[in-house]
Amino acid sequence: MLILRSQSPRRQEILQSLGLHFQVLPLPIDETSFHEETPVSYLERVTLAKLGPEPKDPEEVILASDTIVVFQNKILQKPADESEAFSMISELSGKTHQVYSGLGIMTKNEKIFDYDVSEVEFHSWNKSEILEYIKVCKPYDKAGSYGIQDPNSPAKKFQGSYSNILGFPIRKFFLYHTFWSRFL
Numbered sequence: 001m002l003i004l005r006s007q008s009p010r011r012q013e014i015l016q017s018l019g020l021h022f023q024v025l026p027l028p029i030d031e032t033s034f035h036e037e038t039p040v041s042y043l044e045r046v047t048l049a050k051l052g053p054e055p056k057d058p059e060e061v062i063l064a065s066d067t068i069v070v071f072q073n074k075i076l077q078k079p080a081d082e083s084e085a086f087s088m089i090s091e092l093s094g095k096t097h098q099v100y101s102g103l104g105i106m107t108k109n110e111k112i113f114d115y116d117v118s119e120v121e122f123h124s125w126n127k128s129e130i131l132e133y134i135k136v137c138k139p140y141d142k143a144g145s146y147g148i149q150d151p152n153s154p155a156k157k158f159q160g161s162y163s164n165i166l167g168f169p170i171r172k173f174f175l176y177h178t179f180w181s182r183f184l
Helices: 009-017 039-051 082-092 127-137 162-166 170-175 177-183
Strands: 002-004 061-071 074-076 096-106 111-122 155-159
Touching (some): 039 061, 039 096, 039 111, 061 177, 082 127, 096 162, 111 162, 111 170, 155 162, 162 170, 170 177
Antiparallel strands (some): 061 074, 061 096, 096 111
């Protein structure tokens, strides 16, 4: 059995598009970052925490992922409200930032962490363009306060994997096909 530890509709859509059969069983975890924790250290800690306890069934494979937006080595989490969303998008406006997506895979005998990085450049937006985007897209469940897939996204262009920016490091996932290919 393949278990996805995520409620993200985007991650579920990506796995479904691959023809995978899986169960969605997320675990609540604390995603607070620690003082002076690097983005990759944070990503590894949170991604692996989402896996939960080791499965007892040797046929079970647990899959977890976490995505962070990083600007000038600072993690931009999901915004709490419109004010935070406005602040984040304003900070990123006209600039380039990184999107990291972590991948955690666990079986009874193995635990793996890997990640991918993409770069995103934002349009230079004014206050009214930012407020309109927030009003229409309500990006409160998205790291960095935006979704690359949103209509009229603030993203101008990107380098790297689109699915990584969307929230799942598919290029890394394909490297570990021996774990998940039997769930096709």
